[in-house]
Every structure is written in structure tokens, then in C-alpha cells.
Amino acid sequence: MPGRNQACLTVLLSLRKKYILIVRFFFHYPEPRYPEPGGADAAALSAGPLREVATAVERAGFDGLSLSEHPVPGARWSASGGHQTLDPFVALSFVAAVTSRLRLLTYLAVAPYRNPFLLAKAAATLDLVSGGRVTLGLGTGYQKSEFHALGVDFDERNHLFDEILDTLPMHWQGSAFSYEGKHFSARDVIARPRPTQGRIPIWIGGNSALSRRRVAERAQGWMPMSGSSQLSTTARTPTLGSVDQLALRITELRATAAAAGRDEPIDVVYSYGQGIDVALDEPDRHRESFAGLAEAGVTWIVISGRTDSPAATVDFVESFGATYLAGR
Helix, strand or coil, rough: CCHHHHHHHHHHHHHHHHHHHCCEEEEEECCCCCCCCCHHHHHHHCCCCCCHHHHHHHHHCCCEEECCCCCCCHHHHHHCCCCCCCHHHHHHHHHHHCCCCEEEEEEEEEEEHCCHHHHHHHHHHHHHHHHEEEEEEEEEECCCCHHHHHHHHHHHHHHHHHHHHHHHHHHHHHCCEECCCCEEEEEEEECCCCCCCCCCCCCECCCCCHHHHHHHHHEEECCCCEEEEEHHHCCCCCCCCCCCCCCCHHHHHHHHHHHCCCCCEEEEEEEEECCCCCCCCCHHHHHHHHHHHHHHHCEEEEEECCCCHHHHHHHHHHHHHHHHHCCC
């Protein structure tokens, strides 16, 4: 029955279009990759000045902008496809100054690299100056050489991460508190100003059962790592698997949160992949993919590209906005 099949297909596409309206999009500032150690410093902004890129991202209809963090990555990792980054808190503060509505996401900040109160103060300051637009994406980290360079014990990273999850809300509440950490002692301290949001949303990265349990019990979002098995091995996290497997994990995560007595929504962020010309290449296929991710429970999709010039980046952003974000 061709007519009936066509009608069913129309209904399915209509439903999937509605799912796309639920999903929101971050643009991730392209990260410079140096084929050899010691690349030129100017490459840090080779994708374009932050002012120009951020305003184009907002104008194109994106919902947020994200930046990653590697303060001092290993030279071998950099030379074999790794990347450098700007400081996410400094750079996102500049983005906040030239935009008015974009969410500002650290995607992700390596929490154990910092004293928890310096991390809390940086996030609270950014939230205050941006008018309450910060989402704090955190991870435990995976580069041993970077941990060593920063003087942080790699084997303590999970313990330190849990201490940070304990202390961030205390710091942001604006009243006196005490906390005894592994390497610090906070006795009757108080931190102000409070973040504009009161409590900054915390999203946790990683595919492990431990990461998902932390999200279910203590965070407002999950940032699973998509990509190849080689990338998962490098990042010391299990492979994410198919979209169907992702949907199952999202369902389990939200059920665990509900069982723990939490009734707030939990966001899920999916990185759609760099180097894919989603602005021009087979848009219907990408729309279907976005809809499938939304149906799986994803609420935010991160988009980026391997652009290495201001003109290419702005063209990518504008093309994506015109193709996927117009009329939402």
C-alpha cells in the first residue's frame, strides 16, 4: 500500500522534525592542531578572532559556544593529532562580553587540575559577568604528562573530583562553611559574590559507569564522549557505542536519578564530530541523525569543524545556521 507507507513516512518525518526543535546546539571553537611540536602561537586563533566568531555564532542561531582545556599537553600527544586550547574561563569571559544570550560551556575543564575554590571562583565570576549564562562542564582528565606537569597526582584524580563536587555548591551558597580535603583545610570560610544563577549547572564528561552515577546523583548534565575506540582508549573511557546503546544509557541514567529522589531534568550533550561538513553535505541525512539523537534523549548537540581561517569558520557557522537553525 504505497499511499499508506508514504503517509507513515510523512508522520515519522514530522515527529522527527519536532524532536529537532527540542535539541539545542553549541558551536565548539575549532582547536588548533600542530603537526609538529612548537607550532606558532598565532595558530591559537587561526579559526578566527573570538569576537568575530562568537558574534557570528549568536547571529546564526546557535544556543551556546564551548571551549576545551589543555593547559600544558604532552608534546608527543600534540604531534600525533592532539590539540592546544585557550584558557576556557578567560576566553569565555571575552565571549560573554561580545554576546548577549549564548550559553558558555567549558567542554570540558579538567577539575582535578585546580584547587576547588579557585575553580568555583572562576566559574562564579564568569557567571556573574555574563548575567548567568555559564554551564560548567567538568571531567577527571586523562593525560598523565599534564597531571605531572601541574603537580597533581594522577592516581588521586577521582578522589579530587569528588571533593570538588562536594565543595562547589558550598562555595556558591554565599554563607560560611568548613570542609576538610585531602590537600587543603577550609575552616569557617565564606565566598562571595554568589553566581547569578545561584547554582551553576554542572555537566560531567565520560562514558564510565562512575561518570554516569555521578551525573545521576550530583550533576545536571552528562557529556558522553563520542568517537572512535582509539579516542576512547586515549581518553581512558569506555567506547560510547551506537545511538541505541546511548539511548539505553540515558534511560538508565535518568531512572537512577529518579530513584535517588531527583526530579530535575538532566541534560545530555553529544558531540556530533569534527571535520564533517554538516552545513553543506547531505543535510537531510544530518537532520535525520539529529532527530535520532533527540529521540534517544540528547538535549544538546555540539557542532564544530576543522576550519583554519576566519573566513572559513564564519562561512561554516552561517551555512549551518541557514540550513538547520533558521525558523526554529
